[in-house]
Amino acid sequence: MTPTKLEYPFDGVPATGATREVAPGVAWVRMPLPFALDHINLWLLDDGEGVAIVDTGYGIDATREAWETILAGLGKPVTRIIVTHCHPDHLGLAQWLSEKTGAGVAMSLGEYLGGHALWQQLPGYDAVSMVAQFRRHGLDEARCEALARRGNAYARGVPGLPSSYRRLLDGEHLTIGGRAWRVITGYGHSPEHVSLYCEAAGVLISGDMLLPRISTNVSVYAATPDDDPLGRFLDSISGFKQLPDSVLVLPSHGNPFRNIGLRVDQLVEHHAARCADLLAACAAPRSAGEILATLFPRELDTHQVMFAMGEAIAHLNHLEHKERVRRSVGDDGVVRFVRSL
Secondary structure, three states: OOOOOEOOOOOOOOOOOEEEEEOEEEEEEEOOOOOOOEEEEEEEEEOOOEEEEOOOOOHHHHHHHHHHHHHHHOOOOEEEEEOOOHHHHHHHHHHHHHHHHEEEEEEEEEHHHHOOOHHOOOOOOOOHHHHHHHHHHOOOOHHHHHHHOOHHHHHOOOOOOOOOOOEEEEOOOOEOOOEEEEEEOOOOOOOOOEEEEEEOOOOOEHHHHHHHOOOOOOOOOOOOOOOEEEEHHHHHHHHHHHOOOOOEEEOOOOOOOHHHHHHHHHHHHHHHHHHHHHHHHHOOOOOOOOHHHHOOOOOHHHHHHHHHHHHHHHHHHHHHHOOOEEEEEEEOEEEEEOOOO
């Protein structure tokens, strides 16, 4: 019988600085975030004589203090630090943990270079380029100025970056605690996101590629203004349907769940509905800034505006790649999209 709802096998969440076993040799850690999305899930994997860490948290004192408590209670060394992707809540304290524990950092090439591009504010990955892109797509000047005042927000969450790393490749198997964990790379949310699947444990560490209650942000970088990250995201998550519904999915936000195929279907339907709404809104030429409220009909703070604009552009680009809309640039320099005939 096809599942009709997600299954959540655990009540409650671990307290900050505590751990909770969710499968043999797999522990759940929950850290605070200074945003409306107020937490991130991290994972500890038994590695025989030591412990492997998956993701590291945002670079704030509360996270460091929680890690101090956890590390003191491990009773054995950290063997490796695996980072699913370069966003600050995942990569933020990788360098700090590496220096503190002596463990090396492992991640994909795309995420390592992507993190350095954002941290160094390279052209196309810097705040100035981002604001200029949003202005071209019709974001009002007050919101553009608020984003500009934030400056390099990435570096505030990632105080330092590793200068070397162990590269992870799609399809390779990491032996952790005597069990094989397969690297599954995904695209759209970040450059080369790493999820980890252990068939023996029946566990998928999905990172941000599959979340149970919210949709993963999919945005367009100023460096690749015509890109279709939403198309690649949808292609990537479709691969998860090959895994059994009995697999326990460990997401970066929200609670662990089962029925992975249902969640993939829900996300595909969600983005199809968003695209349908945008097509209706683009009966006349509209910019991403003009249709922002169509996708996000609520009050947005400056941090949320950044994600919302990136996602609006991503959906419009996706529709353009599918030849459902056409873009034009007006005399005011603003990019607008109109439904194709």
